[in-house]
Amino acid sequence: MPPADSCGRGYPRPQLARQSWLSLNGRWDFAIDRDAQLRGPAEVAWERSIVVPFSPETPRSGIGDPGFYRVVWYRAFFTPPTLPPGSRLLLHLGAVDHSATVWVNHALCGTHEGGYTPLSIDITPFLREGNVQSVIVRAEDDPADLQKPRGKQDWQLEPHSIWYPRTTGIWQTVWLEVVPATAIASLRWTPNLERWELGLEATISGLLRDDLRLKVRLRCDGVLLADDDYAIIAGEAHRRIALSDPGIDDSRNELLWSPGSPRLIQADLQLCGAFGQVIDDVHSYAALRTITAEGDRVLLNGRPQKLRLVLDQGYWPECGLSAPDDHALRRDVELARAMGFNGVRKHQKIEDPRYLYWADRLGLLVWEEMPSAYRFTPRSVDRVTREWLEVLQRDVSHPCIVAWVPFNESWGVPNLPASTTERHYVRALYHLTRTLDPTRLVIGNDGWESIATDIIGVHDYDSDAERIARRYHTEFTPLKSLQRERPAGRRLVLEDTGTEHPIILSEFGGIALSADLGG
Numbered sequence: 001m002p003p004a005d006s007c008g009r010g011y012p013r014p015q016l017a018r019q020s021w022l023s024l025n026g027r028w029d030f031a032i033d034r035d036a037q038l039r040g041p042a043e044v045a046w047e048r049s050i051v052v053p054f055s056p057e058t059p060r061s062g063i064g065d066p067g068f069y070r071v072v073w074y075r076a077f078f079t080p081p082t083l084p085p086g087s088r089l090l091l092h093l094g095a096v097d098h099s100a101t102v103w104v105n106h107a108l109c110g111t112h113e114g115g116y117t118p119l120s121i122d123i124t125p126f127l128r129e130g131n132v133q134s135v136i137v138r139a140e141d142d143p144a145d146l147q148k149p150r151g152k153q154d155w156q157l158e159p160h161s162i163w164y165p166r167t168t169g170i171w172q173t174v175w176l177e178v179v180p181a182t183a184i185a186s187l188r189w190t191p192n193l194e195r196w197e198l199g200l201e202a203t204i205s206g207l208l209r210d211d212l213r214l215k216v217r218l219r220c221d222g223v224l225l226a227d228d229d230y231a232i233i234a235g236e237a238h239r240r241i242a243l244s245d246p247g248i249d250d251s252r253n254e255l256l257w258s259p260g261s262p263r264l265i266q267a268d269l270q271l272c273g274a275f276g277q278v279i280d281d282v283h284s285y286a287a288l289r290t291i292t293a294e295g296d297r298v299l300l301n302g303r304p305q306k307l308r309l310v311l312d313q314g315y316w317p318e319c320g321l322s323a324p325d326d327h328a329l330r331r332d333v334e335l336a337r338a339m340g341f342n343g344v345r346k347h348q349k350i351e352d353p354r355y356l357y358w359a360d361r362l363g364l365l366v367w368e369e370m371p372s373a374y375r376f377t378p379r380s381v382d383r384v385t386r387e388w389l390e391v392l393q394r395d396v397s398h399p400c401i402v403a404w405v406p407f408n409e410s411w412g413v414p415n416l417p418a419s420t421t422e423r424h425y426v427r428a429l430y431h432l433t434r435t436l437d438p439t440r441l442v443i444g445n446d447g448w449e450s451i452a453t454d455i456i457g458v459h460d461y462d463s464d465a466e467r468i469a470r471r472y473h474t475e476f477t478p479l480k481s482l483q484r485e486r487p488a489g490r491r492l493v494l495e496d497t498g499t500e501h502p503i504i505l506s507e508f509g510g511i512a513l514s515a516d517l518g519g
Contacts, residue, residue: 009053010326012094012173014357015397016187017283020178022081024135028052030063033071041103041136044073052076052174053094053322055167060319068144068157072169074137078176080127086181088124088206091135094172094352097321098141098148105134113383115141115149115167116350116371117390139169147380149387151348151371152313164313167321172352180280182206184214184271189286189397190439193301196252197240198286204235204271212279215270216241218286220255220263232271243288256301257287257399259342262363264399287360287399293441293454295500300365300402309367310336311507312344314351326354333358345446345506348372348408350391359400367403368395369446372411376422380412388429392436404433404440409447409459410490416449417494427452446506448490459507460487472505 009025011017030050031038038044054061056072080089093100097115101108104126112119127133142148143166144155154163183206190199202214212232218225218241230237243252257263264285271280292299298307312332316323323329329352336344343365346355350371359366370388373380388406395401406429407413413422430444430452444450446457462468471485485492 008325008327009173010329010354010357012092012175012353014353015189015284016184018177018179018281020081022078022176024076024078024174024176025052026076027062029075030056031073032056032063032065032069033073034067034069036070036140038071038073041073041075041106041138044075044136046073046075050074053170053172054319055097055169055171055322057165057168058318058320058322060322060324066157066165069168070142071138071140074139074170075134076174077132077134079131080133080176081178083124083178084180088122088179088181088183089127090177090179091121091123092173092175092177093119093137093170094174095350096137096139096170097167098145098150099139101138101140103134103136106136114387114390116151117387117394118172137170141166141168143168146374147377148383149371149373152315155374164315165320171320171322180206182209182212182271182273183280184269184282186393187269187282187284187397189267189284191286191288191290191399192240193256193288193290195240196243196245196288198243198265198288200237200239200241202232202237202269204232208232208235209273211274213272215272217268219266219268225255225265252288255288257289257363258300258305259337259363259365262361262399263287264360284397285360286397289399291402291440293502296502298441298455298502307343307365307504308341309343309345309365309506310339310341311347312336313347314349314355321349323352323355329355330358330362333362333364336364337362343367343402345369345405350395353394356395356398356400360398364400365402366398366400367405367443368401369405369408372408374412376413376415376419376425381425384412385429385432388433389436392433396437402440403443403455404437405443405446405457406430406433407445410445410449413445416445416451417491423451423494448487448492449494450492451494453501456493456501456503457506458487458492458503460485460505461508462487465509468508 027049029046030048031044051062056063057066099113102110104123105128107126109126110121152164153166159165185205186203188201214230214237216228226241230239267284269282270278273279297304345367348371373384410416416422426444433442441454443455443457444453447459450456
């Protein structure tokens with residue numbers, strides 16, 4: 001694993017790691033364009049500076065402006081690393097809220113929409129002679145736009161009720177990476193316990209050749225599990241790596257990943273050419289585990305698993321959506337475990353991959369939830385769907401993730417009980433998610449008004465402790481209660497879901513810990 005960067009944020013993409021990378025976090029030139037009047041970089045007056053990757057609303061950024069503005073501009077100068085002949089230089093932006101336009105040396109080189117997913121650009125054609133290069137990022141984020149995935153970011157000037165301050169612009173690591181002309185572009189790991197296999201999907205980018213082969217070595221605690229060699233065909237390799245049966249005393253069970261035993265399988269992959277010449281060399285990891293629902297139970301690795309989850313919203317007092325550093329992300333995972341939880345519902349936020357890395361490594365189950373848009377329009381459907389597909393692609397190999405949550409409490413589908421089109425939308429994202437990842441649970445609409453789901457999630461904020469205890473007592477009768485009870489006046493199930501489901505009280509009580517002991 002490459003070393004942590006100078007800002008203490010750790011390697012940004014832990015499941016596809018290379019040695020040659022450079023963080024661009026730190027102080028950048030900055031400007032606020034409140035009404036989106038500036039037409040290009042040449043019109044920007046660079047009169048301020050900001051600390052990346054903290055958003056300008058936060059004190060940690062050095063700006064601390066929580067007001068309304070549509071556009072912000074960033075500029076940095078960098079000296080690129082030495083590029084071996086034929087290699088490429090990639091610019092990665094972990095997350096820019098909400099849409100980004102990027103120039104390198106004043107040449108437009110890339111755009112991206114979606115505030116929670118990454119942008120990667122091959123900037124090699126835009127480099128110029130000399131050591132110093134420039135990068136400019138324009139981020140547009142209309143504070144009043146309710147048709148985009150915004151999660152818990154408030155649209156009012158002052159945060160109200162349950163919402164938080166806005167996040168505008170860059171809020172995850174910006175970094176450079178040197179890759180060869182032909183490189184490993186993506187990896188996907190899929191465990192299969194029935195066959196004791198790890199599925200591997202690898203794609204290759206750049207200049208494709210006929211002589212490419214992929215070498216894969218898997219180890220756990222220093223023990224070699226597999227040493228395979230595959231041909232690359234049409235820029236891809238799709239293989240199932242079998243783990244050998246040691247006999248009647250099946251030690252493979254010790255490989256299973258769980259919160260109590262988060263065993264990770266380390267993977268070293270080399271892309272080779274003729275005569276075994278190593279072209280690209282990356283490190284990854286995977287895990288063996290399954291998550292299923294059978295009847296009213298959730299099974300982890302085929303055994304009933306009680307879920308003790310905490311609702312984790314991922315905001316920090318001084319730096320908003322961005323954690324202060326990598327240690328803080330690790331500490332968040334450690335604290336959840338120390339308080340007796342075995343998982344988190346990561347609420348209305350797609351978290352930094354470093355958080356998922358620590359959850360993988362330390363053993364914490366994660367429900368990953370899509371930040372909501374707050375209007376139901378063709379544009380919001382398009383935006384949520386496109387960004388959700390990018391989320392699945394980015395995070396599908398993390399063993400800690402055991403459930404996907406496309407919707408929360410009918411946010412973005414406010415007329416779900418009466419609207420056929422909104423119901424189609426929820427069903428569509430549920431089935432699309434199950435199609436792209438059949439190995440995990442999908443909670444179609446967590447909280448109430450379930451129509452397509454693997455788990456019925458209930459949000460009940462009844463302030464009467466005795467009443468809520470009676471409602472979910474040990475003789476709880478699911479069908480009767482689901483039809484009768486209406487937390488917040490909302491029906492829990494809109495229609496017959498077809499089979500028995502696990503029922504989880506995933507938000508309740510409104511319980512708080514107050515430092516004001518005097519009451």
